[in-house]
Amino acid sequence: MEFSRLNYLSSVLVFFISAFFCPITVTPLGINYGQIANNLxxxxxxxxxxxxxxxSKIKLYDADPRVLKAFANSGVEIMVGLGNEYLSKMQDPDKAREWVKSNVQAYLPATKVTAIFVGNEVLTFNDxxxxxxLLPAMQSVHQAVVDLGLDKQVTVTTTxxxxxxxxxxxxxxxxxRKDLVGCITPILNFHAKTGSPFLIxxxxxxxxxxxxxxxxxDFVLFQPNQGIVDPETNLHYDNMLFAQIDAVYSALTAVGYKKLSVHISETGWPSKGDENEAGATPENAKKYNGNLIKLISQKKGTPMRPSCDLNIYVFALFNENMKPGPTSERNYGLFKPDGTPVYSLGFTTNTAVGNTSISGADGSSPTNSSGSLPPTTNSSSSGYLSISSAVTTKLVQMVPIAALDDLVFDRDLAKKMVLGHMAIVAKHVKDHLILLKMLALFVLSTRLL
Structure with missing residues (x-):
């Protein structure tokens, strides 16, 4: 027999064992998926x-039908956006209903649209x-969501x-800000009534x-540092983002909305900038986003709200070459348009997507063996993030059970290989009941063999 086939089959079996006893944890990490580019x-x-x-989540800046169709049955939650140019139009109940019906309801339930943000940073546009x-548009869109029976799964908010x-x-x-309290308080009341989060x-x-x-x-990059102590609360902060989030909680408390949840709809670090854009380097971007994602995966809250999970959308998925403004605006992406990483995030990541890897072994940005082409649509979308301290599991392509009949091999050798793989997994398992379950799986696997 071909040894490679035997090794392949035993790897398939050990994948099931590893997945059962060392489950992959899906983080509450969100990613901003902007598309101001011509090469994505x-x-x-x-x-x-x-x-x-x-x-597990992405945030769009529109309701691109191509994206909504593509992400059907992917399990990824999606927040869609209504741009500032829609605010006036969305005050009309009929237009709001039609928009929600065409851009949200039409894709449910296959596509998991869970939120609509109406307007982006409107209150600081000085318009x-x-x-x-803003608020009338939010109210109208929310009413449309209610009328269509979607309010149990879709929330309405703004950033x-x-x-x-x-x-x-x-x-x-x-x-x-004093000049904004008058218009932001009714918006907070809307959030309190509808149960939607405050996005910052x-x-x-x-x-x-x-x-x-x-x-x-180091304080802004989540690196080891002395940090600061809030003199009023005596709470210690070792990074600026947590301090900023808690400042928002304090502001909400000051106007009587202490119980509102706060989600971070954008945060990130550019990997490149102009001469006057201090700190915009791949090294700093790697530290900021890599350390941030590790914090999110640990499901820890801020010093002021330690029991509240961090709900954060990293900005952004791709470098966007058509964004106006300074160089940094076009260089916030985790990925280049060809699907290769802009920099290594420091994670051990395995994917079954073509030949693209998320992290080079030397920390460099790898390329796939076929050049700069992105993964093909018929590639498996399975993949996972493994923090360096976690047990790494390699994903392999699954084969139909019927295909096993076509393999001719030495049963005893196959059993020895499966037992060898199981012994490796067992080193991480202390519970006797779990070991018995593993033995049962082994018995099942020997019947397959």
Missing amino acids: PSPNDVIPLVKSLGA TSLSDN HSLAVLETSYPPSSGVF NAYPYFAFKADPKQVPL
């Missing part, structure tokens, strides 16, 4: 990249026509810049960029 892969080819990060239209805060340091002193875009990078000599780089 098709949405079908994006799914394996999202899953390779261990992400009264936009800010005046805000951290600039809605008057002060954010120390975290306990966080308050909303928070970028410690901007604080460092504005004053690199005074803002400690």
Whole structure:
């Protein structure tokens, strides 16, 4: 017999054993999937990249039908967006209903659309026509969701810049800008009534960029540092993002909405910038996003809300070559348009997507053996994120049971190989009942062999 076939089959069996006893944990990680570019892969080819990060959610800036169709039955939750240009139109109940019906209901339940954000950072645009239209548009879209019977699965919200805060340091002193309290309070009341989260875009990078000599780089990159202590609460902060989030909680508490949940709809770090954009390097981006994703996977809260899981969307999935503004705006992506990483995140990641790997062995950005082409649509989208401290499991392609009849091999040798693999897994298992279950699986596997 061919030894490679035997090894292949035993690997299939040990995959089931490993998956059963060492389950893959799906993190609450979200990824912003922007498309202001002319060189991005098709949405079908994006799914394996999202899953390779261990992400369970994506956030769109529109309701692109190509993406919504592609992500059907993927298990990935999707937040769709209504741009600021839609605010005036969405006040009309009929137009809001038609939009929700065409862009959300039409794709349910196969595509897991779970939220709609209406408007992006509207209150800090200093445009009264936009800010005046925001809440009525949110209310109209929410009513459409209710009328269509979708309110148990789809929430309506909006995103805000951290600039809605008057002060954010120390975290306990966080308050909303005085000129915005009048319009933001009714929005908070909307969230309280509908159960939707308060979304904030928070970028410690901007604080460092504005004053690199005074803002400690390790503090913004989640690196080991002395941190700060809030003099009012005596809470210790070892990173700026947590301090910013807690400043938002303080601001909500100050206006009577302490119980609202806060989600971070955008945060990230650019890998490249102009000369005056301090800190925009691949090394810093790797540290920020890599350390952030590790924190998210640990499901720890902030010092002020330690029991609340972090709900964070990293910005962004791809570098977007058509975004206006400074160089950094086009270089927030975790991936290049060809599907290769911009930098290694420091994770051991295995995917069954063509020949693309998320992390090079030397920490460099790998390329696939076929050049710069993204994964093909008929490739498996299975993949997972493994933090360096976790047990790494390799995913292999599954074969139909019927195909086993075509293999001719030495049964005794096959059993020895399966037992050898099981012994490796057993080193990580202490519970006797689990070991008995493993033995039962072995008996089943010998019958297959």
